[in-house]
Amino acid sequence: MAGNVRRAAVFLAVCLAARAAAAIQDGLLPNGNFEQVPPKSQLNGTRLMGRYAIPHWEISGFVEYIGSGQKQGDMLLPVPEGAYAVRLGNEASIRQQLTDLAPRTHYSITFSAARTCAQAEQLNVTVAPESDILPIQTVYTSSGWDSYSWAFEATGSVASFIVHNPGVSEDPACGPLIDLFAIKTLPPPKSSTTPGTDNLLKNGDFEEGPYIFPNTPWGVLVPPLDLDDYSPLSPWMVLSSTKSVKYVDAPRHVVPRGARAVELVSGVEAALVQDVATVPRRPYRLEFSAGDAGDGCAGAMAVQAYAGRGSVRVPYQSRGKGGHTRGALEFTAAANQTRVVFVSMAYNMKPDGTLCGPVVDDVSLVCTRKRAARRLLL
Structure with missing residues (x-):
């Protein structure tokens, strides 16, 4: 009986390996x-x-x-x-x-x-x-x-x-x-792995996203989709009528953290959005990096972030050579679900007339009540 079980387990493992190889x-x-x-x-x-x-x-x-x-x-x-x-x-x-x-x-x-x-x-x-x-x-x-x-x-x-x-x-x-x-x-979206945090956002570092062609320098557009569609930057969605955001990678752009980030190339016409489970009346802190992708997009930039009933504007003066600053927003959740929104408040263009904008990366959302309780226990 035990031998039959072992043979069945081996057969199942071989089948699974063959299926993985054929994927x-x-x-x-x-x-x-x-x-x-x-x-x-x-x-x-x-x-x-x-x-x-x-x-x-x-x-x-x-x-x-x-x-x-x-x-x-x-x-x-x-x-x-x-x-x-x-x-x-x-x-x-x-x-x-x-x-x-x-x-x-x-x-x-x-x-x-x-x-x-x-x-x-x-x-x-x-x-x-x-x-x-x-x-x-x-x-x-x-x-x-x-x-x-x-x-x-x-x-x-x-x-x-x-x-x-x-x-x-x-x-x-x-x-x-x-x-x-x-x-x-x-892969299924997972919370970001910034050490020492309990990030409620999934894919907050934007490391999981669509395929980027290695020989093209312009990144990949993530277009607006209906709310019930699957996002290639899941669980982030793009809300707009016709405009997109751009998914960029470190080999061809300056990325604040990790290997990938999002460039807000459409001004106020496209918003990057994620809905997060929260507890009403609890305090939260949203943090993120805002900067430029080092792609020649120079000038005054500004990223506006919204969460709950709060908002914050993070200005950034770009020289088009890369760099970033940190933004933060503290708010109290008003519902069981909170929408986190990022939008560029300016229309930026490169010298050749093409659209560009600030990059957003390394986004985290934590409940500050939990953080304070952990400090008391320590």
């Missing part, structure tokens, strides 16, 4: 950069003719295969990485089957997009049953390319990932360019 890997999706070219027989100029013309992808509608440096009239069509990208015409879509997903696990998709001739372009991103419209009309880089993130919860081991252009232009060739598709497994 989807973080990084580029198969042919996620479109560098595996379609056969010449599947191209009519730039237009892709076959449904399966691009290896590992399925297309529908007017889809073009764009080479780096290609022109449309007098406009140069850049490619962010490698030699090729794809353009989606009106009502066109591209899809890929995602495999080896773990059910009930959250994943983020990162991809790059650039608008062409249309102004109010959007992209509809879907992994059934979830679907969202991502606004891409605001450009945050001088190259015209931005990286966007989106998250979903897997309902099974296989899912169909679709990017669709709902069409806002009369010209079908005015759709957005897309490139560089990557996936990342999102």
Whole structure:
């Protein structure tokens, strides 16, 4: 009997190890950069003719295969990485089957997009049953390319990932360019691990977030989503109508603490928000770092933080070379749940005219009554 139990345990361990080994890997999706070219027989100029013309992808509608440096009239069509990208015409879509997903696990998709001739372009991103419209009309880089993130919860081991252009232009060739598709497994949010604190906020150091492409210098945008959607920066949410915040990393930016932070690039039009369980009438202290990402964003900055019925404004004079200051807000909770909000109170721009703003990092929320009780016990 004992031998049977041991054999069953070994078999279960082997199965679990095999499942872990088969799990989807973080990084580029198969042919996620479109560098595996379609056969010449599947191209009519730039237009892709076959449904399966691009290896590992399925297309529908007017889809073009764009080479780096290609022109449309007098406009140069850049490619962010490698030699090729794809353009989606009106009502066109591209899809890929995602495999080896773990059910009930959250994943983020990162991809790059650039608008062409249309102004109010959007992209509809879907992994059934979830679907969202991502606004891409605001450009945050001088190259015209931005990286966007989106998250979903897997309902099974296989899912169909679709990017669709709902069409806002009369010209079908005015759709957005897309490139560089990557996936990342999102672990369950956990409280930050600042020594000596009991941080009630989860992911307060922003170390867990969407995939950032190693060869792109502009970070990843976290767009606004409905409250019931899954955030790629969970449990932080972005509240806005069309604007985003930017997720940045230490290799290409100055980060106050750790490896990642959030840059508030949209002024008062986008707020970074997390809801936290609190006890009414108890005192709390919110602390955070505010500074600049060392990306040339210079000038007067200000981060406004809200929690409960309190607020604090933390000014920061940036030289665009990195640095930060600490802000703090003490308040008394008024309800069982308190919303923590960060927003930039200024519109900042780099010398090239692109939007930028202050970084927020190393955020903690502690109950000061517990802290005082602990000191008395000691």
